Amino acid sequence: MSLLVVGLSHRSAPVSILERASLPADTQAKLLQDSLAAEPAAEATVLATCNRIELYADVDKFHAGVAELSTLLAQHSGVGLDELTPYLYVHYEDRAVHHLFSVACGLDSMVVGEGQVLGQIKDALALGQELHTAGRLLNDLFQQALRVGKRAHSETGIDRAGQSLVTFGLEQLAQDTAVETWARGKRALVIGAGSMSSLAAATLARAGVAEIVVANRTLARAERLAEILAEPGGTGVTARAAEMVAVGDELRRADVVVSCTGATGLVLTGDAVAAAAEGRDEPLYLLDLAMPRDIDAAVHRIPGARLVDIESLADASADAPMAADVDQVRSIVSDEVAAFGAAQRAAHITPTVVALRTMAADVVASEVARLEGRLPGLDDKQRAEITQTVRRVVDKLLHAPTVRVKQLASEPGGAGYADALRTLFDLDPETVASVSRADLNDADVKNRGRV
Known part of the structure; x- marks a missing residue:
């Protein structure tokens, strides 16, 4: 096993770098194909979330592998290698396994204990399998990471150590008020219809908002999410879909906005938010979960608007209390790393x-x-x-020598x-x-x- 991971995350890089280095789905596929074309890598897959980009590979040469994977990350992210290198981290063999297992358990997340990363790890493996870039090592590794993450959540109280990024973001918007109390009766605008936006919409519906409008570039996806939210067996909230061109009008009617799209540019400008926030008795609340950001950072300075984005979430989560269960999860990770090795x-x-x-x-x-x-x-x-x-x-x-050699080889x-x-x-x-x-x-x- 010569497992190598090269990456950057909210722990190693500022949000401004993470924003620029984000990888759309088609770029991820090209990165994996180019990684296998490079001489040091026999297998590869990429884990890309709103706050991390990590390239995993089975390499035959450590130094050549680090150099090649770093160069490929720079080329495909659009951030120059000289600028990107100070923010990259490298893990090798058992340390790389330990890192992924920790990520799967939520120990390396912006909000400790969040479980959404398990779905992202599953997607990373599925992409590697679809492109045939994940072989035996990465298949075994990512399958085991999923099992370790599920074990941590089922056997410990790590969920109590933190919440999902959505819940944590809404709590930051509500400040000292319970989300259910703060959200009750509000009109919500959810921009995007992907997994994070869907989770945000469902969370808001359960918290008691009066209405949810889902806006998305593909109207059919927005309509489908709105239908699911409004189903009697679902949340039962009043929900409807809107086209992206109508976001400006919907923004003026909304009390709370959650945005998480794959757009490369701003979805909501400072001017648009300023116009929508003017004359309100209560602030316009905005939660930006996208990377790169959907909502102009200038909104932080607009009177009548309260913005929570990835950068402010990172600052808030740094001070979040750690649960005692974290130590138990760390023990699980250590045991599982030894067993996997x-x-x-x-x-x-x-x-x-x-x-x-x-x-x-x-x-x-x-x-x-x-x-x-x-x-x-x-x-x-x-x-x-x-x-x-x-x-x-x-x-x-x-019999005796083959049994013994297997035992010795496992050490x-x-x-x-x-x-x-x-x-x-x-x-x-x-x-x-x-x-x-x-x-x-x-x-x-x-x-x-x-x-």
């Missing part, structure tokens, strides 16, 4: 053990055939008994045992490689159906 090291030697047993079976078959040539009078029963006896002898001779520093086994028994490298390819193909077929 042991499993990967053990799996690394499996093709060699399989090749050894294949070679032994070939030797048995050859010797039995030679014996039949020298003793042509053997009947079927005698031949079967001799064959079975030889096989048992070989199995008994191989830290055990990677060299596979090389030693190949050398001692003069195993054909191509035979070992063919077993590895067969295992990889089987794993790929299985994992594509598990996401």
Whole structure:
């Protein structure tokens, strides 16, 4: 295993850099394809959220891998390498596994304990599988990260350590008032119809807003979300869809606005918000969850408007209290990292053990055939008994060393045992490689159906 992750997040980079470095879906696909075309990477997938961009790869050379992945991130993000490099972090092998498991558990999130990142990890794996850039290592890693994240949320109270970014943002808007009290009876405008916007709309509906207007570039998606919100079996709130061209009019009627789109430019300008906020008895509340930002940062200075965006959320969450459950989650992560490393090291030697047993079976078959040539009078029963006896002898001779070598290989520093086994028994490298390819193909077929 030579797992490498190169990335940047809200912990390493200012919001201004994260905004510029955001990766649209088509850019993510091109980044993965170019990563595999680069010599050091055999597998790759990208985890891109509103506050992190991370490129995961299986590399054969550490320094060359870091240089190549950093260059590719710079090229596809549009931020120059010299400017981007100070904000990049690098994790390798077990540290990379530890990092992803921590991310999956919400320990590295802007709001500790939030669970939305699990869906984003699932999407990252699905993209790698769809493009065939995620092989056995990344399939195993991301599948296990999802299981570790779910375990952390089910076995601990990490959810109490923080809330989802949506809930936390709404709490920041409400300040010292409960969200349910603050939101009751308000008219809400939700801009965007993706997963984050849908979650915001559902959260507002449960909090008791009177009406939700969903605006989206694709009207059909806005209509579908509005239908779901208004269904009797859903939230039951009054909801309708609007085209993006109507956002200005809807803004003037709204009390609270949540925006999270994939737009590369501003969706709401300072002038538009200033016009909508003028003359109100209560502030116009705006929550910007997009990266890059949807709402002009100048809104922070507009009288009659209160804006909470990714940057202000980062400042607020830095002071959020940590729950005692965080220590328990960290313990889970450490245990799972050790188990994953042991499993990967053990799996690394499996093709060699399989090749050894294949070679032994070939030797048995050859010797039995030679014996039949020298003793042509053997009947079927005698031949079967001799064959079975030889096989048992070989199995008994191989059992202890192959079991022990798997145990040794699973321990830290055990990677060299596979090389030693190949050398001692003069195993054909191509035979070992063919077993590895067969295992990889089987794993790929299985994992594509598990996401």
